[in-house]
Amino acid sequence: MRPRQVLTVAMVLALTVAGFFGARLLGERDARRSSMHRAELAAAQIHERVVQGSSLAESLRRFLASDAGTQVTSGEFESNASRWLSPAGFPAAAWVEQVPAGRRTAYEHRIGHPIVTRDRQLRIVPVGSRSSYLPATLVSGISPVAVPGVDLGDETGVGAAVRRARTSRDARATPLAAQNDGTPGLFLVRAAPRLVGDVVKPGFVVLFMSELSLRTAATDPTPMRLAVGGSSTSDLQGTRAVHATFTEAGQRFDVAVPQESVHGAAAVLQWIILAAGLVLAALAGVLGVNGARRARAQDELDRIFRLSSDLIAVADFEGRTTRVNPAVEQILGYTVEEFLARPFLELVHPDDREKTAALTGRIREGMKVTSFETRYVRKDGSYRVLEWTSAPGIAERSMYGVARDVTQRRHTERELRRLAGEQAALRRVATLVARGVSSAEVFSAVAEEGERLLDARATAIGRLEPDGMMTIVASSGTASDELPVGSRVSLASELALTEVARTGRPARVDGDRRTLGGVGRRGQLGTGCAVAVPIMVGGSLWGSIGAGTDQERFPADAEQRLADFTELLATAIANADSRAELAASRRRIVAASDEARRRIERDLHDGTQQQLVSLVLTVRAEEANVPPESSELRAALARVATGLTGAVEDLQEISRGIHPAILSAGGVGPALRTLARRSAIPVELDVTTDSRLPEPIEVATYFVASEALANATKHARASHIAVSLALHDTGLVLSIRDDGVGGADSGRGSGLVGLRDRVEALGGTIRIDSPAGNGTSLVVTFPLDFEPTGAGAGHVIE
Helix, strand or coil: CCHHHHHHHHHHHHHHHHHHHHHHHHHHHHHHHHHHHHHHHHHHHHHHHHHHHHHHHHHHHHHHHCHHHHHCCHHHHHHHHHHHCHHHCCCCEEEECCEEHHHHHHHHHHHCCCCEEECCCCCEEECCCCCEECEEEEECCECCECCCCEEHHHCCCHHHHHHHHHCCCCCEECCCEECCCCCEEEEEEEECCEEECCEEECCEEEEEEEHHHHHHCCCCCCCCEEEECCEECCCCCCCCEEEEEEEECCEEEEEEEECCCCCCHHHHHHHHHHHHCCHHHHHHHHHHHHHHHHHHHHHHHHHHHHHCCCEEEEEECCCCEEEECCHHHHHHCCCHHHHHCCCHHHHECHHHHHHHHHHHHHHHCCCCEEEEEEEEECCCCCEEEEEEEEEEECCCCEEEEEEEECHHHHHHHHHHHHHHHHHHHHHHHHHHHHHCCCHHHHHHHHHHHHHHHCCCCEEEEEEECCCCEEEEEEEEECHHHHCCCCCEEECCCCCHHHHHHHHCCCEEECCCCCCCCCCCCHHHHCCCEEEEEEEEECCEEEEEEEEEECCCCCCCCHHHHHHHHHHHHHHHHHHHHHHHHHHHHHHHHHHHHHHHHHHHHHHHHHHHHHHHHHHHHHHHHHHHHCCCCCHHHHHHHHHHHHHHHHHHHHHHHHHHHHCCHHHHHHCHHHHHHHHHHHCCCCEEEEECCCCCCCHHHHHHHHHHHHHHHHHHHHHHCCCCEEEEEEEECCEEEEEEEECCCCCCCHHHCHHHHHHHHHHHHCCCEEEEECCCCCCEEEEEEECCCCCCCCCCCCCCCC
16 A cells, blocks of 8 residues: 555544544543533532521521510420421421520420430430430421420531531531431521520521432432432442532532433444544534534423423513423413413513513613512412512523512411411400400400401490490490490491390401491491401300401401400400409408497497496495595505596597597598507608598508507607608508618518508508618508499499
């Protein structure tokens, strides 16, 4: 062969060999890229799952930090977790506290459960002695946080995650590992301090994510290995793999899938090149490789476009959607053709169109919008909230966007806010009931809270009367003018409030037909729909509470939400009845005691005292008739007469202590002046009223002053006492102050206890201030509208 031919052959052989090995390398590279794409897609889907878990953990943290979460029980936490977390596939959650060993007993007493763990047989057993614990105070009831008190400190990485979460505002993840119950997975930990009683308890929201839930987030069925923080519960058994990683919640997530081998056209191409010849084979091989690569790339893009659960759309600068993926049918209900046939702004909620148009204009100007929300109209007329990420293509005059459906998340957040509002309203009313305020204050608060809670226009509370009428005891909104407190409504009226009174069952009135109130129709109260529920006290129908709105109808759960207040109303009414009955009973006891004192005083004055005076006169008469020579007899009779006179004086003193006659004759002013004159300590008396008062109040005022003067004389070592009595707007005020040693304690003396009982039985108040070394001050206030309670007197709740 000529050198030139040899050279040509050599060149052909060289190019053929080069083409062979080049085709082989290209096939391996494309296989690796395909595998890498699958790994990155799986990693992106798993990352989205972890972000979703972090968002739910943040929602739980906000709930526990809100007013509604302060009083939540483990059972309520389990119920809420079932409603909020289970739909998203995260049923296992808990609120965890860090408990030192020295506070373990106090903690177990507070939650009512021991701190437990699982033994090797997976049985739940008490935890042994440790320096500290991480028990779950509130649990969702799903393993591995199935029971309150389970110590998560045994779980891999939880302790380290807690330490990192304490100084971070974001969630922190544990490594992927098999838990104590055998379930492989990881925990997301987020710092979540919570108000328990009056103390802020540091704690952590813990959300469990099983390995299965992470794996199922990846739609590619190809086997894969998932490692978190360097830990993994599975392996690819030594096969070659490609990796895609991301960092979330403080941990590195590694997703590995097996690398594909070269197959199909790519595997045959190298042999075609060998058999085909130099230029044709090389050209065919290059064209084949390039064509196959472009086809695979396009197929991969199309696969992502078709399989993505998020909405992917391309629109031109004129506002027409030019391309959209099939997810539009699942999210918005339109076919691809139906969606492309309409300008996208027509599908935006009317209230969001102006905002969306403005953002579209900014995208046309070249700005990338990373995140904005807007509501889109579904084909069935409902709305979905879409969170968009958009970027411009200036050269193509196109806008590219990806939208995630966040409707359920926003609905959950609204539910949480509504639940928090309801709990706060109920807690405010419960606080008033616990403080023992008047029924009128509780009624008014319930009416206002009910109006605010239901977004109502008017609310009213009616009390059922024995005469077949209903008395309005509270109203708010437009009902304040049309149904003022104290107005009466006939039970025969076709009204929501009176319908409840007639039937004893909740009532709902929709449309124009009736309203909640007693005077009118839609025009007068401004309401077109009303709901009312019964108020039961002691098993009997006491009245009803109703609310009205100017909308077409109330939500379906309006009756139940309104009924939540009726238990508090029933408690307030029962408490008021009990207080009224107790007050009446105490007044009857005081009145009976005073009557007994007056009777004893009269018996002593008219009986025993008169007999003693008669004996004194008789003895004096006999003494006068004794002969002068019987001096001893005369002296004896004189001593008897003197003793009898002393007995009369002592009896008069006792009589005044039981019930002073001057009090009945002259009133409390002269009685106080008599006490001041008889006091062993100088008394500065200031009485600015001589008006006669109800007898129980005069008697109580006298005995309070008498006991205070006696205590100052016996115990205070005082040198001066100031007593004042005056009528004020608040009532009758008696003030007594001495300059003695102080330190008086009403809990150590039956006299002060008895005075307090007497004063409070008459509706009054008594305040004692006695700091050591600074004397004692006593202030008593009696109401001016006191009415004596006789036999058969009753009480009506106002």
